[in-house]
Amino acid sequence: MSSPNHQDNRAVQQDARAWKAFTQSNYTAARRWITSPLSQGILGPKLSARHLVSTLETHPGLASKDGTPCLGNDGYGGSSGWNLNNEEGFARLCLIADFLRLFTPTSGDDNAKISSYELKHTAERFLGQYCTEAAYISNGELIWAAAALGLPVTGQSYGSKNLLIGISEAEHRYMRQLLNDPAPRAHHHRPAGLDFLQEMLPRCVNGEILSEQWDKPSTVIEYSAFHLWLTEQSRRNDRVGDFTSDYIAGVEMNEHKIAQSPSDLLEILAGISHSPDAYDSMVEAISGWYATSPDSEPIRRPMIENESGSHAGYGAGPGSIERLVFRCPCGDGQIIEEHENIPGFREHDHWFDCAKCKGEWRFAENRTVRDWAIIPR
Known part of the structure; x- marks a missing residue:
């Protein structure tokens, strides 16, 4: 041999x-x-x-x-x-x-x-x-x-x-x-x-004989149900169809990432120049997604500020107040999450500090204040 x-x-x-x-x-x-x-x-x-x-x-x-x-x-x-x-x-x-x-x-x-x-x-x-x-x-x-x-x-x-x-x-x-x-x-x-x-x-x-070998991966791009749903909407003859067509073109031209979720879509639009109508069309599209897929994970927005300070209390001892600020969907306001951790006076709350988003979005039900998330109204 x-x-x-x-x-x-x-x-x-x-x-x-x-x-x-x-x-x-x-x-x-x-x-x-x-x-x-x-x-x-x-x-x-x-x-x-x-x-x-x-x-x-x-x-x-x-x-x-x-x-x-x-x-x-x-x-x-x-x-x-x-x-x-x-x-x-x-x-x-x-x-x-x-x-x-x-x-x-x-x-x-x-x-x-x-x-x-x-x-x-x-x-x-x-x-x-x-x-x-x-x-x-x-x-x-x-x-x-x-x-x-x-x-x-x-x-x-x-x-x-x-x-x-x-x-x-x-x-x-x-x-x-x-x-x-x-x-x-x-x-x-x-x-x-x-x-x-x-x-x-x-x-x-440089004349080197290589010892390493490349192992070609068998994985391919996996598209989420949300991305596939957006692709289907691009055939619509309305402003949602126009918006999703622009989104698909951006994916094909490597202008932005693939939106695997509504949170991703919000992030994509926030990172590019867009008109007010584009934002409104996106909200309408996301609303349509939740109408057809109500069990989908609601949206969490990125934190932009985290403040915590001490408080003398009200006679039962000192405590603290924690205030977390998140970017609202439209980007012109904020979502506030606040925790008053004071003995005898504990309160936890969150709210939209943005008139536009307050009218278009709501907090998802059955979630704690610290675990809040939002969906379109």
């Missing part, structure tokens, strides 16, 4: 011979290129030179037709051929593959919507921060790496050298925003492997 080291060495030899033949280079150079630290694979297995060459020969959408190559440096149907007879060529394909591994694949060719030309620019901007080998990526290289990974590659339009690549639009949009100004303000669409790739790329550039 062959040892693992012998098998690995044999695979390197086979890859070197395949790459030598494809690039018409010499064996020593080809072996050096495919064993470069930049080619080792960060978010997945090392990309095989034999598999890369086979992809061009057997991929149903890219294989040569009548002896004419379908893919070249400049893209699908390109006539430029390939310019890979250098160390950077193979390493660049491996780096592109690691970049593409960031994204969740789509479920089929019909859902492939990201242009290879747009995606290659995203890859250039991201990878070029770390290594000059990937500061320029050809359209054909991007398509080739995507096909080698088994991503959906389809959708050539008449006269275009670009193809559509099947990766998550939301995750790609996040990466585009991350590389531009302003950066995304929410991170629910952040690719799972991004932190690991950002940490390991500089080490590979």
